[in-house]
Amino acid sequence: MLGKVILEEAFALPRLEEKTKWWAGLFSTDAEKHTKEIQDIQDIRLKFADQYGVGYTILSYTAPGVQDIFDPKEAQALAVEINDYIAEQIKPFPDRLGAFATLSMHDPQEASDELRRSVTKYGFKGALVNDTQRAGADGEDYVFYDQPEWDVFWQTLVELDVPLYLHPRNPTGIVFEKLWKDRQWLIGPPLSFAVGVSLHALGMVTNGVFDRNPKVQVILGHLGEHIPFDMWRINHWFEDRKKKLGLDCKKTIREYFNENFWVTTSGHFSTTTLNFVKDQVSSDRILFSVDYPFETFEDGCVWFDNAEMNTGDRLKIGRGECERPIQAQQV
Ligand code: GRE
Secondary structure, X not given: OOOEEEEEEEEOOHHHHHHHHHHHHHHOOOHHHHHHHHHOOOOHHHHHHHHOOEEEEEEXXXXXXXXXXXXXXXXXXXXXXXXXXXXXXXXXXXXXXEEOEOOOOOOHHHHHHHHHHHHHHHOOOOEEEEOOEEEOOOOOEEEOOOOHHXXXXXXHHHHHOOOEEEXXXXXXXXXXXXXXXXXXXXXXXXXXXXXXXXXXXXXXXXXOHHHHOOOOOEXXXXXXXXXXXXXXHHHHHHHHHHOOOOOOOOOOHHHHHHHOEEEEOOOOOOHHHHHHHHHHHOHHHEEOOOOOOOOOHHHHHHHHHHOOOOHHHHHHHHXXXXXXXXXXXXX
């Protein structure tokens, strides 16, 4: 299918190549190739896009990125640098390339201000953050955006009519030491990414982010970071037990997924799973994505183009409806 839109597509600053190579070493069998691909904006990825029928790519800064920087000033400076950099890079290709803002998430007002700057000055389509923000003198604090002090940020997203992509990051510090160090092969796509993001997303649900800010739109990658697979059980426990014990969400988990969440196919190219997710959250809220360069255009696009589905769903997931959460900022 031509004109597909993809929206979990990573880039990295060339000046931070050492960090990129370290991350690539954890996840790629060819760190040199990966580093070249993730630093490229205007050449290799557009050739792949042409070859595999991708019309529009939304770029975002790779994990762990700014969420790894526990000094607030340093984190803010890097976020601004990244946004200015990618704005320049995508400028010659307004019909092919867009971007999600990179944000330091130490301070809700500062994050809101940088989001506003990125969207109004550069036409960015929203923001992507890599799960919790590392904070504290030793990086051992983790900022979640599910507390009332973050409402100013959620309201800014609503006002600008853009979504937040909640992307995974790696476990660090005490969490790494105590939980993951002795089971390192589970870090990343096999388990830890989904554990981190689903904790955060369900924290938003149960701490009332969507009750206080009902128009907020959050995008989850990797077919929903395991939540759709567990929908029945989460619903059963929220409705039949936790609400009787005091959980005071206004709606059901299924309603939040129908009103506040989007799910992308990034890095999860299984038709069986897609069909299950369609059944759980509806094809109106599923968006095609690749997850390049952690995954290949070939794997993502050849799968999607040949997956059995009706034409309406293919158009909706592949390119039609997927512009909906970013429509307001189309330039
Ligand atoms: C990602 O950012 O989505 C990612 C990684 C590393 C491995 C797989 C993956 O950062 O999807």
